[in-house]
Amino acid sequence: MNVLNEQDSVVNGGAVKPALPFFLFGKFKEVGFGDKLFRGITGFFAFLILVLALLTFLALWVNSGPCLKAMGWKFLISSEWDPIKEHFGAVPFVYGTLVSSFLALLIATPLGLGISLFLTELAPLNLRTPVAFIVDILAAIPSVVYGLWGMFVLAPIMQAYVNPVMVKLIGGPFFVTTSIGLSFFTAGVILSIMILPTIIVISREVFEAVPNVYRESAKALGATDWETIQLSVLKPSKPGVVGAIMLGLGRALGETMAVTMVIGNMAQVTPNLLAPGHSMASVIANEFTEATGDVYLAALSEIGLLLMVITLVLNIAAHLLVWFTTRNYGRA
Secondary structure: OOOOOHHHHEEOOOEEOOOOOOOOEOOEOOOOHHHHHHHHHHHHHHHHHHHHHHHHHHHHHHHOHHHHHHHOOHHHHOOOEEOOOOEEOOHHHHHHHHHHHHHHHHHHHHHHHHHHHHHHHHOOHHHHHHHHHHHHHHHHOOHHHHHHHHHHHHHHHHHHHHHHHHHHHOOOOOOOOOOOOOOHHHHHHHHHHHHHHHHHHHHHHHHHHOOHHHHHHHHHOOOOHHHHHHHHHHOOOHHHHHHHHHHHHHHHHOOOHHHHHHOEOOOOOOOOOOOOEOOHHHHHHHHOOOOOOHHHHHHHHHHHHHHHHHHHHHHHHHHHHHHHHHHHHOOO
16 A cells, blocks of 8 residues: 655645646745636736726727717707718617617527527437538628628519518518618628527526436426427526527627618608618618718717617626526536
């Protein structure tokens, strides 16, 4: 039997010395210094993210100063956008952003939840990996590619086939015939495709966090597949599912290039979803390089500030909901 040397086996008040210490620097020979250094470096990086977000907010706030002084709170309630007279209002862009984003959620939510439920509960094991791979590919496609496809392929199809059907089935005031395929509705469709991977991935993680004992208990009581999913998966996963949907909403709110290319770029507030519109991200992308005058540039900066605040609030709320679900059901 091997006997450890007392000086080698016991250090620091009786703690056993590790066989392979993490790493040592020069004169620093005490065990654990490397761990402390690593913890400090990673903590600094995490703190740096918060600093960058704060600096971005402050930069947008400072750059928005001339517009804040000239327009005040009218900027948030005015629908006028006249760079010549220097009258600016954010209502058409906020309206376009919210309408296109909620249309995207309306389309993508049932599809995303259905696909994630299929992958976690019903799909054969040899089919889950290929479908998940296709979802990852959709998430990796650049937004400008989606925009080009939407402008040259989707918009003509919407104009020729989809829009007339919607006019006949639903009609006004939400669906009124227009002469072009670039509209709120087209932007919502392209956004739904783009946020679909986000909803699928997050909701799939939430569903997988539900303990299998819930499913087994439902099956033991004679529940069908649908009843098992409804009672044992969907019910305890509601906060996480809402979080996945809100993360998808945050993704849709900040999308720029694809929306710019298919929404029509016309600042107006109208209930007609087939009419062209504008969004907060698209107006910044279209007009920032040609903006003249301090107030004009400040108005675009204030729109960016408003978009940042909305996106941050939604993403924080979504992460809190996902954390709540995984904390309660992931450890069972």
